[in-house]
Amino acid sequence: MKDWPLWEVFVRSRRGLSHVHAGSLHAPDAEMALRNARDLYTRRQEGVSIWVVRSADIEASTPDERDSFFDPAADKIYRHPTFYDVPEGVEHL
Amino acid sequence: MSHPLFDYVLGLADDALISAQRMGWWISRSPQLEEDVAMANIGLDQLGQARSLLAYAGQVEGSGRTEDDLAYFRDERDFRNVKLVERDQQDFGVAMARLLIFSAWQAELYAALARSADPTLAGVAGKAVKEVTYHLDHARHWVVRLGDGTDESHARMQAALDAEWPWMEELFDGSCVDIGLVADGVAVDPATLRDGVLTRVEAVVAEATLTLPATGADAVPTPGGATGRLGIHTEAMGYLLAEMQHLTRSHPEAAW
Numbered sequence: 001m002k003d004w005p006l007w008e009v010f011v012r013s014r015r016g017l018s019h020v021h022a023g024s025l026h027a028p029d030a031e032m033a034l035r036n037a038r039d040l041y042t043r044r045q046e047g048v049s050i051w052v053v054r055s056a057d058i059e060a061s062t063p064d065e066r067d068s069f070f071d072p073a074a075d076k077i078y079r080h081p082t083f084y085d086v087p088e089g090v091e092h093l
Numbered sequence: 094m095s096h097p098l099f100d101y102v103l104g105l106a107d108d109a110l111i112s113a114q115r116m117g118w119w120i121s122r123s124p125q126l127e128e129d130v131a132m133a134n135i136g137l138d139q140l141g142q143a144r145s146l147l148a149y150a151g152q153v154e155g156s157g158r159t160e161d162d163l164a165y166f167r168d169e170r171d172f173r174n175v176k177l178v179e180r181d182q183q184d185f186g187v188a189m190a191r192l193l194i195f196s197a198w199q200a201e202l203y204a205a206l207a208r209s210a211d212p213t214l215a216g217v218a219g220k221a222v223k224e225v226t227y228h229l230d231h232a233r234h235w236v237v238r239l240g241d242g243t244d245e246s247h248a249r250m251q252a253a254l255d256a257e258w259p260w261m262e263e264l265f266d267g268s269c270v271d272i273g274l275v276a277d278g279v280a281v282d283p284a285t286l287r288d289g290v291l292t293r294v295e296a297v298v299a300e301a302t303l304t305l306p307a308t309g310a311d312a313v314p315t316p317g318g319a320t321g322r323l324g325i326h327t328e329a330m331g332y333l334l335a336e337m338q339h340l341t342r343s344h345p346e347a348a349w
Contacts, residue, residue, distance in 0.1 A: 004125070025127050032234060036127040039134050 006055040007033040009040075011047035019051050027052075097271030099153045100173065101280050102214070103163070104269065104322050105202075106146030107174035110164060111330075112195060113139035114337050115182055124185055131231060135192070138224040145217045165341040169331055170324040173269075176315065177260040180329045186246075186253030189235040194257055196228035197293040198264045201286045210278035233297045240301025251303050258306040259313040264290070266319035 010019035027033035116136030147160035206218035274280035
């Protein structure tokens, strides 16, 4: 039991929305992880769909990389639609 | 004096109530935190079934007893549950073997009762079918994993199945069910559930690479006979009721 892997749980609250990370849990395999997720994270009707992913299979960015990953976007204001003035007379943009 | 519908509903209610009490024992004691919640959820589903059925039994009886009166202020001889659900289950394999048998039986029972001529029973059963389908699935997953696991887990799961097996027979005993209720389409003749239950259980036992204990004429009869519905229980029942009832009896009318 101690070596049961950790799983990350994603729950979609209703049709049309995305799955959102709900938490994590331990389970011996994917089927049991799904069932544990049902019992832990949807007991108050929180969802209509569940994904489970082994935590070890997630490649995540690290805090060390934060500067090089995210800071360069800070001064690219032209990537936001608000940077551009809408020309006069354009109805459908 | 006796009221066939009251007796019938009370038996089904007590099965669910006493099973729920046993499931509750596992909270904080199961193999892992996630399983604590799973077993609590299953117990609470069963408790919900018991509450609906007890409330209906009180209504049928017509002497003003509520679900709480029936749950907390009856003595051992007035409980009508089968003996399968009342015994200690402090071994996880035993708990799962019992849940497999009990939820397979409840699944067949509630599916049949959903077509009952009694609208209240049909309503309770219709809602409960989905719940017990999940309970059965939960039991199946564990029985398969333990049965088809290591040598140690296989041996212990087999021992658990063998230990629970004889107590299954009582579920199919119809001697306490009024034939008039069955003829009217209100109650289900327990004997008619046997094939369906065995089919479900046998499939899981095979998948789990376990050996099916003897059935039919070779089956070991329920120890002491099918007496639970008569109010004659095993030694474990008194201790269970003491724990379940003492708070309400010590502090009647207490609320929180």
